[in-house]
Amino acid sequence: MRKIDKGMEPPSLTRFKRSDNTLRYRDLPPDESRSIRSSCITEQYGLCAYCCQAITIDDAHNEHIEAQDRAPNRTLDYSNIVASCHRHNQCGHGRGTQPLPLTPLMVECETELKFYLSGLVSGSERAMVSIRALNLGHTQDSNRGLVGARKQMVDALIYSQCVHPEDLQFEDADFLALLMDDLQTPNAQQCLQPFSPVLVNVIRHVLAPTL
Numbered sequence: 001m002r003k004i005d006k007g008m009e010p011p012s013l014t015r016f017k018r019s020d021n022t023l024r025y026r027d028l029p030p031d032e033s034r035s036i037r038s039s040c041i042t043e044q045y046g047l048c049a050y051c052c053q054a055i056t057i058d059d060a061h062n063e064h065i066e067a068q069d070r071a072p073n074r075t076l077d078y079s080n081i082v083a084s085c086h087r088h089n090q091c092g093h094g095r096g097t098q099p100l101p102l103t104p105l106m107v108e109c110e111t112e113l114k115f116y117l118s119g120l121v122s123g124s125e126r127a128m129v130s131i132r133a134l135n136l137g138h139t140q141d142s143n144r145g146l147v148g149a150r151k152q153m154v155d156a157l158i159y160s161q162c163v164h165p166e167d168l169q170f171e172d173a174d175f176l177a178l179l180m181d182d183l184q185t186p187n188a189q190q191c192l193q194p195f196s197p198v199l200v201n202v203i204r205h206v207l208a209p210t211l
Helices: 011-019 030-043 125-134 144-159 173-183 196-207
Strands: 060-064 081-085 113-115 121-123
Touching: 011 030, 030 060, 030 081, 113 125, 113 196, 121 125, 144 196, 173 196
Parallel strands: none
Antiparallel strands: 060 081, 113 121
16 A cells, blocks of 8 residues: 545535535446546556556546445545555455555555565554455465566566666665655656555565665
8 A cells, every 4th residue: 555645625526515415425427436536546646545556547446445334424525535446356346345444544554564575465453454355465365366466566666677676685775765766756647657655665664674
């Protein structure tokens, strides 16, 4: 996960809510749902709120951090909505209505989750509850596809700097600091590279914990 800073809700959503205070998310017209998703994807720099894979408006869905059936009064609360990937049995489609004690709206998500070069993820007690609910790959068998994709992309990001992952050493602090800055800088389209927050996490927790 990467900390998401929620911005102002789309003006059209504000007008929709003001038109009738009994409206709920299920009452949204399709165009308004897309507008919300577009705003979420923009503030998430083109990445899924949970797994950090690349998403577009057509291959993602609006995800309620507090599930709609658990918080019916927050279904139109923009601060409760993020964009999640459509991948089967993970992220928004994996957790169903399970509560998430650690979410991408909390700054702690960047420190309590711990990613590895192997593609696996672990974390604090509450992080593990969210990891399992979202099926983010704490074991190979839990989500082999995501673990493999994460490892492949993290390796590719390091290889792009002409460095083999196994050759990275703690003393390469200057290089790793520059790499972290690059990974956290959106491109011309204001998007981050897929899984770039994962590699930033690996650098902070595994390769250079003093940075």
